[in-house]
Amino acid sequence: MIDQIQPAQLSDWITAHAADGATVVLDVREPWEIQTACVTPQGFELVKMVMHTIPARLNELDRNRPIACLCHHGARSMQVAAFLAQQGFTHVANIAGGIDAWSAQVDATVPTY
Structure with a gap:
């Protein structure tokens, strides 16, 4: 099952999955998007991996660590x-609303675009 979490709920989701290892926020946006607006890791590891490269780079991700995926709007x-869950990743979430919602809910200094 894929959890749908709002950016403001991420810290609670991280706490709930703390026993499973350090949480990864997987930013799947394009490089120009990340240059425009990026989150600051607080209590999680930020991994940047463009969406279309993930199948080829799957072995770089730990299937047992909690992973919350982030893009522009979700x-x-x-x-x-969904792809990660199909590949056997056990603790996966989608950050609903993406970085746009992150700016509104967590850090207003993150630009919107």
């Missing part, structure tokens, strides 16, 4: 989260 990250 659609691409939901596709990635």
Whole structure:
């Protein structure tokens, strides 16, 4: 099952999965998007991996660590989260609303685009 979490709920999700290892926020946006706006890791490891590269780079991700996927509004990250779940990743979430919601809920200094 893929959890749908709002950016403001991420810290609670991290706490709930703490026994499973350090949480990864997997940013699946394009490099220009990450240059435009990026989250600051607080209590998680930030991994940047463009969506279309994930199948080839799957072995770089730990199947047992909690992974919360992030994109611009939540659609691409939901596709990635579903793909990871199909590949046997056990603790996967989609950050609903993406970095746009992150700016509104968590850190207003993160630009919107």
